[in-house]
Amino acid sequence: MPQANVYAVASKDIVFESFDGEAVVLDLASGKYFGFSDSGSRVWQALCSGVGAQALAGSIAGAAATGATGLDAFIAQLVELGLLVPSDGTAQPLPDELAAELAAANEPLNVSVHDDLADLIIVDPIHEVEEPLGWPAVKQAS
Amino acid sequence: MSGYGVVIPAFNASTTIAETLQSVAAQTVRAELVVIVDDGSTDDLASAIVGADLPVKLLRQDNAGPGSATTRGIAALSTPFVATLDADDLWLPTKIEAQLAYLERSPQTAGVFTHQRNFRHDQPDLPDPPATPGWSRTTMVIRREVTEAVGPIVDPPGGRGEMIDWIARVREAGFALDMLDEVLALRRIRPGSLSYGRDAARDRGYLEVVRAAMLRRAQNRQGSG
Numbered sequence: 001m002p003q004a005n006v007y008a009v010a011s012k013d014i015v016f017e018s019f020d021g022e023a024v025v026l027d028l029a030s031g032k033y034f035g036f037s038d039s040g041s042r043v044w045q046a047l048c049s050g051v052g053a054q055a056l057a058g059s060i061a062g063a064a065a066t067g068a069t070g071l072d073a074f075i076a077q078l079v080e081l082g083l084l085v086p087s088d089g090t091a092q093p094l095p096d097e098l099a100a101e102l103a104a105a106n107e108p109l110n111v112s113v114h115d116d117l118a119d120l121i122i123v124d125p126i127h128e129v130e131e132p133l134g135w136p137a138v139k140q141a142s
Numbered sequence: 143m144s145g146y147g148v149v150i151p152a153f154n155a156s157t158t159i160a161e162t163l164q165s166v167a168a169q170t171v172r173a174e175l176v177v178i179v180d181d182g183s184t185d186d187l188a189s190a191i192v193g194a195d196l197p198v199k200l201l202r203q204d205n206a207g208p209g210s211a212t213t214r215g216i217a218a219l220s221t222p223f224v225a226t227l228d229a230d231d232l233w234l235p236t237k238i239e240a241q242l243a244y245l246e247r248s249p250q251t252a253g254v255f256t257h258q259r260n261f262r263h264d265q266p267d268l269p270d271p272p273a274t275p276g277w278s279r280t281t282m283v284i285r286r287e288v289t290e291a292v293g294p295i296v297d298p299p300g301g302r303g304e305m306i307d308w309i310a311r312v313r314e315a316g317f318a319l320d321m322l323d324e325v326l327a328l329r330r331i332r333p334g335s336l337s338y339g340r341d342a343a344r345d346r347g348y349l350e351v352v353r354a355a356m357l358r359r360a361q362n363r364q365g366s367g
Contacts, residue, residue, distance in 0.1 A: 015345040017353075024353045028345070105183040117355060120277045120306040121348060 004086035005052045007075065015085055018045060021101065024085060031118030039105035043074060045097055047084060051089030059099045074109040081113065102137065144242045145282065146223035148176040149215030151208045154183045156190035157231035158263075158330065164230040170239045173225075175199060177218045178213040207297030209304030212279065216289050222285050230330040231280040232261075237326035241283040244322065252317035253284030256326035273325045277301040277303050278365050281327045288317055298354075301347020310355055 009016070012033035013029040015090070025034040036044055046056055059070050078084045094102075147164055153161055172176060176198045182205030191198060197232050201212060208228075216224055223240060223245065241254045249252075258276035292315055295308045310317060313340075337351070 015349060017346070017349040019353050024349055024356070026345075026349055026352055028348070033355075033358050092301070114356070116354060117306060117310055119275065119307055 004019035004090050006050055006052055006087045006089045007047045007052070007053070007079070007084040008050070008089065009048050010079075010082050010085045016048070017066060021060055026121075027082065028121065030082075032087040032113055032114075032115045033117065035114065037105075037107035037110040039107055040074065040109045040111055042098055042102045042105060044078070044111075045073070046094055046097070046102075047075065049079070050087070050089055051094045051098075053093045055091065056102075059102055061062045071107050076113070077111060081111070102107035117131060144171075144223065144246060145174045145221045145223040146171070146225050146238060146242065147313060148221035149175045149212055149219065149224060149226045150176065150178045150319050151181055151211030151215065151279075152183060152187055152229040153177055153181045153205065153208070154185045156183070156185040156187050158230035159187065159190050162227060162229055162232060163196060163198075163334070165224045165234075167225065168235045169233065171234050171242060173238075175219060177201060177227075179203065179215040179217040180288070181205050181208065181211040182313075188281070189252070198355075205244075207304065208279070208302075209297040211307070212304075213294040214285070217284065222284055222286055224289060225283045225321070226279045228278075228329075230263075230281045231258075232328040232330070233327070234326045238283065238327060240322060240324060245283065245285070248320070250318055251320050252288045252312065253282060254320045254322060255281040255283075256284035256322040256324060257281075258333045259325050259328050259329040259348045261328045262343050276327055276329070277305070277309055277321070277323050280329060284312075288312065291315060292317070297349035298347040300343065301350055302341075303347035303351040307351040307354060310351075311358075314358065 014025060014027055016023060016025040021041060023036045023044045043056060053071065053075060060071055096122065100107065150162065166173060173196060176196045178191060178198060178200050180200060180202040182203065188200060191200065199218060201214060201218060203211065212329070223242060227233065237256060241256065245251055245254050255276055257273045258281055259273050260272045292308065292312050293315055295304050297304045298307065309319065
């Protein structure tokens with residue numbers, strides 16, 4: 001049994017982005033970053049948009065090398081890593097597109113933890129300051 | 143031969159760069175050349191640097207980001223050592239002397255950084271600002287041949303974090319980078335930013351940087367496996 005059904009991103013220090021369907025998560029406070037397998041990327045994406053774990057468990061049953069037990073353990077790992085926290089929000093349905101991608105995934109649920117850039121990332125005093133004047137986002141950013 | 147040149151990328155930095163240049167001019171070891179790369183500024187940078195007691199070369203380019211501007215500046219230097227500096231930060235007078243002495247004592251070290259403290263723009267400093275390891279452009283002194291071996295400093299699409307990416311690539315190429323415990327640089331901070339919310343450009347850039355690190359790792363695994 002998962003501890004909760006709905007989860008939320010643990011804090012504002014946890015930032016993430018999907019690159020060609022592959023989730024990349026960064027903890028700005030610790031400087032650690034996290035890479036995901038294809039199924040793991042979809043589960044991350046679903047959980048942080050409020051999809052319930054129970055709905056996910058139903059969809060993931062057919063996906064490669066994953067099952068309800070694997071999902072519980074995976075979610076527990078994301079909570080333990082400080083990326084997700086249980087939420088009392090209302091469960092959102094799993095979007096069809098994400099369900100299809102999950103069904104097509106062929107790697108087991110997995111998250112990898114990397115700390116090789118941590119010393120470089122955490123020295124930036126993120127909370128007290130704004131960027132020094134003069135270097136706004138490069139123009140093409142927007 | 144321990145001559146060094148300085149690269150300062152500048153974007154709309156006319157209010158701060160004179161003070162930055164003063165801190166370069168005040169070094170106990172004089173710079174052979176200071177290359178300022180104007181990265182498409184819309185302010186009057188040229189007037190702001192008049193009167194600097196330094197051999198200055200001003201280059202201009204269309205706005206392309208601090209990494210691009212730094213790369214351009216490094217290419218304009220021929221000194222054995224390259225020091226880089228943000229256009230709003232300050233060096234303490236013995237910074238370069240300490241770093242050059244370190245590099246001469248330690249020929250296997252490719253580059254050396256220093257600790258830094260923050261100071262607040264137009265406001266009194268906090269009572270006891272913490273010293274942090276400055277893995278940043280402002281504290282770096284590096285051998286020029288290393289910059290040639292590692293290649294350009296790449297600005298992440300839409301964001302910041304170009305020095306994190308570049309320093310990571312230097313390490314991955316097998317070069318040793320060291321950190322001096324002494325605080326030898328000051329980083330300018332503009333207080334009150336928290337109320338303006340998160341810095342999306344930094345977050346986006348950092349995510350691009352860690353993504354690139356993962357791709358390089360995957361490529362290296364493929365290459366060796």
